[in-house]
Amino acid sequence: MENRLNLSxxxxxxxxxxxxxxxxxxxxxxxxxxxxxNELGAVDDPACEWIAERLELTxxxxxxxxxxxxxxxxxxxxxxxxxxCRTLPCAxxxxxxxxxxxxxxxxxxxxxxxxxxxxxxxxxxxxxxxGQGPVVIVDEQTYENIAGESAEKFxxxxxxxxxxxxxxxxSYEDGLVQEPK
Amino acid sequence: xxxxxxxxxxxxxxxxxxxxxxSNRISCYLREGGYDxxxxxxxxxxxxVGEEVLKSGVRGRGGAGFPAGMKWKFLDRKSGKPIYLICNxxxxxxxTFKDRQIMYKDPHQLIEGMMIAAYAIGAKKAFIYIRAEFFxxxxxxxxxxxxxxxxxxxxxNILGSDYSxxxxxxxxxGAYICGxxxxxxxxxxxxxxxxxxKPPYFPAVLGLYQCPTIxxxxxxxxxxxxxxxxxxxxxxxxGKPNNTGTRIWCVSGQVRKPGYYEFECxxxxxxxxxxxxxxxxxxGRSLKAVIPGGSSAKVLRADERFxxxxxxxxxFDWGLEDIPLDFDGPMAAGTxxxxxxxxxxxxxxxxxxxxxxxxxxxxxxxxxxxxPCREGSLWMRKITKRMCSGxxxxxxxxxxxxVANQIEGRTICAFGEAAAWPTQSFIAKFRDDFVNKAKAxxxxxxxxxxxxx
Numbered sequence: 001m002e003n004r005l006n007l008s009x010x011x012x013x014x015x016x017x018x019x020x021x022x023x024x025x026x027x028x029x030x031x032x033x034x035x036x037x038n039e040l041g042a043v044d045d046p047a048c049e050w051i052a053e054r055l056e057l058t059x060x061x062x063x064x065x066x067x068x069x070x071x072x073x074x075x076x077x078x079x080x081x082x083x084x085c086r087t088l089p090c091a092x093x094x095x096x097x098x099x100x101x102x103x104x105x106x107x108x109x110x111x112x113x114x115x116x117x118x119x120x121x122x123x124x125x126x127x128x129x130x131g132q133g134p135v136v137i138v139d140e141q142t143y144e145n146i147a148g149e150s151a152e153k154f155x156x157x158x159x160x161x162x163x164x165x166x167x168x169x170x171s172y173e174d175g176l177v178q179e180p181k
Numbered sequence: 182x183x184x185x186x187x188x189x190x191x192x193x194x195x196x197x198x199x200x201x202x203x204s205n206r207i208s209c210y211l212r213e214g215g216y217d218x219x220x221x222x223x224x225x226x227x228x229x230v231g232e233e234v235l236k237s238g239v240r241g242r243g244g245a246g247f248p249a250g251m252k253w254k255f256l257d258r259k260s261g262k263p264i265y266l267i268c269n270x271x272x273x274x275x276x277t278f279k280d281r282q283i284m285y286k287d288p289h290q291l292i293e294g295m296m297i298a299a300y301a302i303g304a305k306k307a308f309i310y311i312r313a314e315f316f317x318x319x320x321x322x323x324x325x326x327x328x329x330x331x332x333x334x335x336x337x338n339i340l341g342s343d344y345s346x347x348x349x350x351x352x353x354x355g356a357y358i359c360g361x362x363x364x365x366x367x368x369x370x371x372x373x374x375x376x377x378x379k380p381p382y383f384p385a386v387l388g389l390y391q392c393p394t395i396x397x398x399x400x401x402x403x404x405x406x407x408x409x410x411x412x413x414x415x416x417x418x419x420g421k422p423n424n425t426g427t428r429i430w431c432v433s434g435q436v437r438k439p440g441y442y443e444f445e446c447x448x449x450x451x452x453x454x455x456x457x458x459x460x461x462x463x464x465g466r467s468l469k470a471v472i473p474g475g476s477s478a479k480v481l482r483a484d485e486r487f488x489x490x491x492x493x494x495x496x497f498d499w500g501l502e503d504i505p506l507d508f509d510g511p512m513a514a515g516t517x518x519x520x521x522x523x524x525x526x527x528x529x530x531x532x533x534x535x536x537x538x539x540x541x542x543x544x545x546x547x548x549x550x551x552x553p554c555r556e557g558s559l560w561m562r563k564i565t566k567r568m569c570s571g572x573x574x575x576x577x578x579x580x581x582x583x584v585a586n587q588i589e590g591r592t593i594c595a596f597g598e599a600a601a602w603p604t605q606s607f608i609a610k611f612r613d614d615f616v617n618k619a620k621a622x623x624x625x626x627x628x629x630x631x632x633x634x
Contacts, residue, residue, distance in 0.1 A: 021349045023263075023306065024390060029371035034313070034352055061371070068373045069354035070545075071313050083314075087275045088476055088538045088633070089433035089524055096632040125357065125542055126275040127314050130433035130522065131440045140316035173317040176285060177204045 005050050011039045015054065025055045029065060033072060041076030070124065078113045078120035080158070082106065083137040084146075087126040090133035094147035098134045099123045105155035129172065138163065141171035187457040188448045191419075193427050194403045195443045198286040205321055207328035210289035216334050218410045222297040223340050225409075230301035234405060236413030238425040242279075243269055243360070243398030244475065244520045245595075246508045249405070253302055253395060255385035262392040266304040266346075267369065268295055270311040270318075270399050271353055273360035274475035275542060276522025279429040279441050280399035284311070284318045288325040292348065294402040296335055297409055299346040302395055307348045310365050313355050322350045357546035361594050362396040364548065375550040376594035400429060420446030423492070424507035428518070432459050434525035435466065444506065451481075451510075452502025455525055466527035470611070471501060473511045474519025476539050477599035479606035487514040516606070531626065532614040533573070534633035536607045537565035541634065543600035554597045557588040561604055568615070569634050571623030578615040582608045 003012065014035050019028045032051050037043050043051070048062040055061075066072045084090075084099045099110055102121055108114040110123040129135045132144030134151075138158060146154050146169075157163040197203040197213060207215070222230050235250030256264065268291065272280040283291055291309070299307045311319050326348050329335040337345045356374055358364045363382055364374035366389050381387055388394020397405075404426055408416045417425045424446035432439050437460035451473065455461070462468060468483040487499040491513055497503075504510045511518040526535060544562035549555040561584055568577055585604035588597045608615060626632065 021347070024370070026371035027351075027369060030352060030354055030368065034354070055371075057371075064373055065354075065371075068548075069356050071355035086538075087542050088472075088535060089276050089522075091538050091633045092434040092524070092526065092530070092535075092631065094631055096634075124355070125545055126273065128272045128278050128281055128312065130276050130278050130524075131431060133433065137314065172285075177201060179204050179206055179208070 001054060005036065005040065005047055007036065007039055011035050019055070026057060026061070029055060029057070029062060030069075033062065033065060037073060042073040044074050076113075077122070078108075079118050081120050081122065081139060082158070083122045083124050083127065084110070085125070085127040085129075085133060085135045086123045087130075089130035090127075090135055093133045093145075094151075095134035097148065098136065098146050098151045101151040102136075102155050105152070105159060132172075141173055143169055143171055187453055188444065190443055191427055191445050191448070192443045193407055193419075194290070194400060194429060195282060195287075195441070198282050203287075205286055205288050205325065207289055207325065207332065210287070215289055216293055216329075216332070218406050219293050219296055219334055220340060222300060222409045223342055223344075227301045227303055230297060230409060233408055233413035233416075234301070237404075237408040237416040238413075238423065239401065239404050239408060239416065240424070240508055241398055242400035242404070242428070242521070244274060244477075244517075246518065249397060249401050252385060252397070255383065256302055256395060257386045257393040258303070260386075260393060263305040264303050265389045265392060265394040266295065266299045266302060266307040267362075267365065267389065267394060267396045268307070268309040268399055268402055269360065269362065269365060269396050270309050270315075271360040271365065272312055272315075272399070272520075273357040274477065274520040274522055275539075276431060276433050276472065276475045276524045277520040278431050278433075279521060281315065281318065282429070282441055283399055283403060284315065285321055288322050289329065290403050290406060291322075291399055292325055292329050292335060294404070294406040295348065296329075296339060296346065298395070298397065298402055298405045299348075300339070300344060301405075304346055304395070307346055308369060308389075309348065309350045310359065310369060311350060311352055312359075313352045319350050319352050326350065356548075357542075358548045358594075358596060361596060364594065365396065366394065373548070375548050376596070378593045420448075421507060421509075424509055428506070428521055430454060430506060430521045430523055432523045432525065434523075435463060435527040435530070436525045437461055437463060439525075447505045447507035447510065449506055450502060451504040451506060451523070452500075454506060454523065456502070459525075462525075462527050466529060468501075468525070469528045469530055470526045470532065470535075472522075472524040472526075472603075473504070474517045475522040476524065476542065477602055478511070478519045479516040479602050480610060481514065481516060482610040485610065489513055529627075529629045529631070531569075531630050531633065532607065532611045533565060533568050533618045534626075534630075536604065537562070537569050537634035539603045540565045540600075543596075543603075547596065547600065551592040551597065553588045553591040554600060557584045558600045560584050561600070566634060568618050573615075573619040573621075575616055575619040577619065578608050578612050581615075 052059045113120040363377035368374035384394040540562040544558040585601040589601040
């Protein structure tokens with residue numbers, strides 16, 4: 001099949017690996033969409049057509065998924081995408097304030113991409129880490145208890161590109177026990 | 182409350198989860214006797230494993246609390262079609278964060294539980310449907326499955342037997358409705374996750390690809406391992422009759438020490454959990470309301486009394502603090518333990534704002550298939566949002582109740598109830614808050630009170 005989307009070899013081989021895992025090709029749709037979206041940032045109409053052809057479907061079978069699922073996109077988010085949890089347990093610990101702080105500091109309204117494309121912000125529904133809210137996910141890392149002053153500091157570090165090296169904010173993922181020595 | 186008197190956690194599922202010397206790699210799992218129970222299960226006949234699960238009385242940990250052994254019994258084995266096992270790892274009920282701990286910290290326990298369950302039901306293939314927000318969780322599971330395959334615990338010819346079962350990690354894409362088992366199946370088939378109508382689409386008969394399918398929650402499948410380990414009868418002695426095993430309670434909201442705590446079913450009351458285990462409320466606050474089983478569960482008011490007769494004939498007269506934490510306790514109090522997500526609200530909470538927050542969630546997550554739910558959830562969001570923006574009217578409480586009552590029982594799946602129950606219970610128990618909102622007119626939010634909408 002022609003590589004009209006200019007996908008990398010790695011993505012193409014991952015797609016080839018994932019499709020045969022399912023008894024029916026259509027089942028692989030979400031996983032293929034994730035792979036394409038990870039590389040291109042979004043699944044636009046040409047991408048829908050390509051995925052549909054790869055899975056022997058019609059483009060609407062893919063388009064209807066992109067328009068339904070909250071985490072699928074037809075336009076890319078910014079280079080760094082920030083998700084803040086909006087749902088009740090996080091709200092009860094100040095997530096509306098956290099979202100406002102991030103809007104102000106990052107210079108972008110929730111649901112939007114900053115004009116220069118550097119940051120985007122999303123106020124989204126439950127991220128399933130309610131005990132340590134407000135929860136913020138930056139790209140794929142989950143940060144807990146981001147409220148008040150801590151949200152200000154968090155946003156400053158994120159703006160300076162120093163969040164990952166900070167000792168104050170360790171993500172849930174980085175906090176997991178690594179291989180014991 | 183005296184901490185000394187509190188019952189102790191009994192960590193069975195989370196035994197290793199927070200051990201600083203235990204990672205999610207297979208080396209740690211094997212060091213602690215991992216996959217020994219799989220060997221034990223494979224020495225039994227598949228139907229014997231099913232019998233043990235039935236005997237254990239274990240009830241589903243995803244929300245509905247249906248006995249897992251019974252669910253397995255309903256499996257259509259006569260059709261000759263392949264059988265599928267699906268682990269529901271969507272963990273989408275607001276207030277719930279227990280399955281995350283299992284998958285990120287002890288993924289092999291889930292894989293072992295799943296392979297035992299797959300063997301017991303004769304599954305041809307098994308899937309883990311994991312929410313897409315668990316980016317690293319999916320990678321951890323993928324790696325764990327590879328590790329297990331290398332050692333012959335999963336995949337082709339498990340433990341050298343002629344039984345093979347592949348295990349595939351499938352990521353969702355942020356939709357709450359995929360936690361509903363038939364919606365999940367549609368999603369796994371690559372479609373929009375519109376739930377199917379039951380009957381006829383009971384997954385055990387007509388599930389994935391119209392084949393017999395068992396869908397179980399992460400925690401339930403981990404329990405299967407421990408049931409085979411100790412035997413169904415021994416397992417049934419943990420907790421209370423009809424409420425067997427442990428449960429992982431997730432406490433969130435306005436308590437000093439929110440978190441996940443594993444206790445034997447019925448080992449403690451809601452009061453002991455909130456005021457003891459979770460260290461009580463923030464200084465100077467008093468309790469206003471508790472949602473005991475994820476945001477869909479009916480809210481409890483701090484000063485309510487609950488009276489009635491339990492199934493075993495004992496009469497009860499409880500305050501909120503006396504409700505036993507198991508399946509039947511919250512049920513007797515007119516609500517449910519659901520997925521175990523306990524959301525605590527103190528006296529600074531504006532109840533109408535909390536309601537508006539919940540309504541915004543359900544309006545966003547309705548799949549849109551059934552008109553009462555699609556339109557009703559949207560109207561409930563609009564009305565409560567208007568109430569919080571200075572436009573509250575005295576008749577709003579009745580209006581909300583009327584919308585909610587027209588959703589309940591009129592939809593294909595239980596999402597309709599999940600969306601209606603919060604509104605129905607908030608209005609029934611906090612009507613004054615709704616009426617006062619209108620009387621107060623366009624007042625700015627109390628400065629102690631957090632913005633919730």
